């Protein structure tokens with residue numbers, strides 16, 4: 233990992249307007265991503281965790297401009313990424329790819345594996361057509377599939393094999409940054425390990441940078457160098473993996489870690505670490521959005537929004553640590 | 559060493575499954591989704607069942623409930639609940655067992671919930687079918703159940719339709735329905751797989767609390783080794799429709815005998831025990847029609863011997879209460 237910053241996002245917001253009635257009046261917004269500031273360094277794996285609906289996928293998609301941000305700035309390798317349009321955006325996007333959770337839905341069932349993997353080269357008009365098949369075979373071998381698979385259709389593959397095809401497609405144009413959105417959640421445990429090892433090997437080989445989205449904290453701990461914890465559209469804590477897992481500071485991170493079932497210790501009395509439901513991103517609670525479920529809340533929590541603060545790259549947005557910040 | 563035929567009768571067992579076999583008669587030929595499985599669960603105990611997608615966990619549960627539909631059929635075995643052989647009951651008789659003595663929480667809540675009826679109506683109906691109570695009493699009981707599973711303002715939620723609840727709440731409404739008639743045996747089929755860890759912990763705590771209160775026996779299915787480890791007294795590991803190992807939870811995790819169990823545990827990243835590379839099980843689960851004649855795991859097994867290809871290893875007790883189907887155990 234170097235110190236070169238590959239992605240620099242400042243105050244990024246992504247709101248989805250809610251429209252109602254015949255006139256489609258704008259009645260409110262789903263604040264899926266609400267003021268996120270974050271940097272990603274070249275060659276690292278940054279984990280993004282949090283409960284379902286907290287905005288992980290939306291943030292991932294906004295960072296690579298599959299969605300236009302509602303507000304904020306994003307720089308990719310020092311260049312303003314939000315301002316890019318048309319051809320310039322298309323060219324830049326080649327450098328950034330995404331792998332999705334559902335390897336079933338993300339491959340066109342009517343195309344052969346060869347057609348699927350040739351497509352990126354056709355779209356960007358890269359390589360002589362005669363060279364493309366050779367490259368496709370190379371890609372298949374890189375992800376652990378066989379050259380003989382080239383004329384088969386997606387339904388002839390297992391879930392794990394399909395995820396390998398998606399990975400082959402993602403690395404085809406030698407991107408620098410890959411967003412992995414729950415890449416192993418839909419797979420069996422024994423297949424998950426294969427895919428995680430493959431992603432790691434590729435990272436070494438091509439010096440890839442990953443943003444790795446998952447709500448499986450054991451997978452995150454295994455895979456990532458740094459971890460950002462999201463709650464209701466905001467990052468509430470971010471730090472190196474070791475810091476975050478050894479000394480989680482935000483009460484939400486603490487509750488999340490406490491809820492992970494531990495293997496091999498035998499039956500025990502399970503105690504919930506959090507009560508209540510995730511609040512709605514349409515009407516987030518006042519102040520710190522976590523305060524209605526927080527067991528350590530103090531007066532100010534419901535009144536004022538805490539900002540991310542802290543030293544050595546370990547930051548949290550929580551009033552309990554307010555005195556630490558200058 | 560004694561051969562396991564599943565017939566060791568224990569008076570405390572609430573449920574005994576003996577040599578269960580369920581076959582799907584497909585156009586391409588018949589295949590056994592559940593192949594000669596035997597186990598029993600003592601009163602108030604939890605048996606966890608783990609295994610990869612497609613290994614037959616749900617078909618086993620559906621077989622116990624007798625919810626197998628064509629082209630599937632239970633082709634052999636016995637399912638004995640509180641001393642009665644359920645496979646000998648008529649469908650009418652079975653209907654009084656289902657949702658009464660034996661209830662099931664489904665992988666997908668909408669399997670159990672009807673989208674056009676309110677939550678309250680559906681729970682009432684179940685209570686009225688199994689208990690001699692007035693509609694008013696049934697309603698009171700339904701609301702009490704919704705409250706018990708932690709649904710806020712249960713009186714209001716009672717008249718909600720399933721789509722008006724969040725995923726986690728729907729799951730809890732289904733649990734309320736499953737538990738509404740105090741079943742002595744509960745089957746939970748991946749009740750928390752679609753949920754977050756924090757909601758998952760709420761639901762597991764709930765099932766445990768009710769289990770203790772009612773001394774309920776539970777069969778808990780998941781492919782999450784962490785969940786299995788925390789909730790089960792004993793664990794049954796399945797592969798390719800067959801039982802490959804069964805032991806107490808602590809024993810399974812600390813002293814696995816079947817190469818599949820051992821590899822499965824190692825392939826999972828464990829919090830606080832970081833490794834450079836995860837151990838993998840090479841290859842993929844064979845499709846049902848490609849299952850080998852011998853051990854179903856033979857093609858992926860690093861310890862396979864020549865006899866594993868042609869012969870099916872018997873399910874043997876290698877240590878007290880530790881059963882394994884393997885010619886070359888770890």
Ligand SMILES: Nc1ncnc2c1ncn2[C@@H]1O[C@H](COP(=O)(O)OP(=O)(O)OP(=O)(O)O)[C@@H](O)[C@H]1O
Pocket residue numbers: 248262263264282283284285286287288289290291447513
């Ligand atoms: N296209 C959209 N239109 C409107 N609302 C959306 C859209 N996409 C996401 N949302 C909402 O934004 C919020 C964040 O969703 P997102 O999918 O980013 O969450 P997530 O953290 O990825 O959750 P999960 O773990 O379930 O994948 C949710 O409330 C979701 O309902």
Ligand SMILES: Nc1ncnc2c1ncn2[C@@H]1O[C@H](COP(=O)(O)OP(=O)(O)OP(=O)(O)O)[C@@H](O)[C@H]1O
Pocket residue numbers: 582591609610611612613614615616617618629630781846
């Ligand atoms: N109605 C059906 N018709 C034909 N085959 C079926 C049917 N239901 C299940 N099967 C097959 O039976 C086998 C066992 O399926 P089952 O649903 O029990 O798996 P499972 O262990 O519950 O998997 P998962 O973890 O994915 O839920 C699979 O090969 C499946 O394809």
Ligand SMILES: [Mg+2]
Pocket residue numbers: 288289290413
């Ligand atoms: Mg998502």
Ligand SMILES: [Mg+2]
Pocket residue numbers: 615616617665747
């Ligand atoms: Mg199932």
